[in-house]
Amino acid sequence: MRDLRGHLEHCAINTACFGFRDPLPNVIDAVARAGFGGISIWRREVDGYDIKMLARRLRDAGLKVTGYCRSTPLVTKSDAAFHNSMAENARAMSDGKALGAQFYAFVVGGVSDGTGDIAHSRMQVREGLAHLLQHGHSIDLKLAVEPLNPVYVVDRSVITRLSEALDLCDSIEGSVTTPQIGVLIDVYHTFWDVDVHQQIMRAGQAHRIFGFHVNDWLNPTQDVLNDRGMMGDGVIDLRGFRAVIERAGYQGLVEAEIFSDQNWWRKPMAETLQVLAERFQTVV
Amino acid sequence: MRDLRGHLEHCAINTACFGFRDPLPNVIDAVARAGFGGISIWRREVDGYDIKMLARRLRDAGLKVTGYCRSTPLVTKSDAAFHNSMAENARAMSDGKALGAQFYAFVVGGVSDGTGDIAHSRMQVREGLAHLLQHGHSIDLKLAVEPLNPVYVVDRSVITRLSEALDLCDSIEGSVTTPQIGVLIDVYHTFWDVDVHQQIMRAGQAHRIFGFHVNDWLNPTQDVLNDRGMMGDGVIDLRGFRAVIERAGYQGLVEAEIFSDQNWWRKPMAETLQVLAERFQTVV
Secondary structure (H helix, E strand, O other), rough: OOOOOOOOEEEEEHHHHHHHOOOHHHHHHHHHOOOOEEEEEEEHHHHOHHHHHHHHHHHHHHEEEEEEEEEOOOOOOHHHHHHEEEEEEEEHHHHHHHHEEEEEEEEOOOOOOOOHHHHHHHHHHHHHHHHHHHHHHHHEEEEEEEEOHHHHOOOEEOOOHHHHHHHHHHHHHOOOOOEEEEEEEEEHEEEEEOOOOHHHHHHHHHHOOEEEEOEOOOOOOOOOOEEEEEEOOOOHHHHHHHHHHHHHHOOOEEEEOOOOOOHHHHHHHHHHHHHHHHHHHHOH | OOOOOHHHHEEEEEHHOOOOOOOOHHHHHHHHHOOOEEEEEEEEOOOOOOHHHHHHHHHHHHEEEEEEEEEOOOOOHHHHHHHHHHHHHHHHHHHHHOOOOOEEEEEOOOOOOOOOOOOHHHHHHHHHHHHHHHHHHHHHOEEEOOOOOHHOOOEEHHHHHHHHHHHHHHHHHHOOOOOOEEEEEHHHHHOOOHHHHHHHHHHHHOOEEEEEEOOOOOOOOOOOOOOOOOOOOOOOHHHHHHHHHHHHOOOOOOEEEEOOOOOHHHHHHHHHHHHHHHHHHHHH
């Protein structure tokens, strides 16, 4: 297991930690200055900037870009909306590639994004991913499916369990030595599952772990969407979880992603970065 | 599939639908008068009453008693607390038997009820259920484990998936023709799971479906604990779900359980009963 103490180059910051208040170039500079090795960026932050300028700034800052966040829902109410989603996602994937991202992150959409039929929603997801995988091949960008905590099945993701996401990858791509489609594993979304360790090992053996998110589950949690905890402030055994991920072969960046509108999003970015650095080195 | 129209005798009301405001004898009478076939009762409502009097009242009202709700957490912080939980649960099971309940409902406790180690918590649950199963045999009362939506893994139940609950039953009791330990399946807690239909069939084949709860998932949901929806007000395909349950062989009561502190718990019991009756016959 890697030692993160003194090795923030193994750690990445998802810009969602800061609540999208500062302009992206400032965030890039601050994350790099704090010594982190990588960053994950959202489409909303890129809007209005020249992508090549941003890509150059990221390179100059010495930051790897993990995921480009994130997909337009693949679950849709009509064929027209589905085709529109395909076009939007393909464009965003190309932007992600231009930014130098390792993968494009998929949050596939919930039951309420579609016709209301959960089985049909899952078929749309499979069809959409299979289609976009071709684009991923053509531009050499990986696709990472993020299974979400089942509490979001209605409004965010019909893909809930890690095993489900892996079954989906297998069914779309089959067994290959260098997968183009894989998973983004977030502790918040997966720690509850009795077979998560076993499924992480399976994911690692298939070389499908493209990204790894850390944060924490606060007790009590005020809001399941925007009251995520800083690593160490909640109940998840983060070090135990990372041990399994690394035993499964994952050697990529460990990325913090914290949605916290009542707490961290109200603090200065510098303070949040300082606490993130400390927690990566002591509890993750 | 049974026709519920004109057949409220197949339907039961969990008293949690009313927010525990009225004295239990009044609730029993109101549920019976509304034509329902069964009722599920909570320990807190029984406190202070003579159990034999309540049992007689239930019999006189012609109501079956489905579940007696519900267990003291089996997940505990110490051996002393665990032994205390065993004693309290055994006493409550005896009360449930005296009331004529078909089963005692287990909500096993969350990570935060114990030492913080989720794997150890699950071992405590297994040990506790195995111990209480002996008491269940001795008094001829069934034990029903209710897997809860994973959003509750920290504060309410380390058993989340139906498959997990069934694995637990199998591991404790083995394969028997007349199981004493089984599951209580609630749509709210299980509908998100990609293999729930398959696991319901498995549960039915093993004769382990002891109870079936209906309600609905509102979109948006204000609070994942106490903002459950009346059947038909949310997104769950209730009729499709019941079809699978009955195809799996379940012929017991279909029970409504709705926690709703901002809506249904503020309405008069008579109004809630009327709407429950209508929804059972039109959307379940």
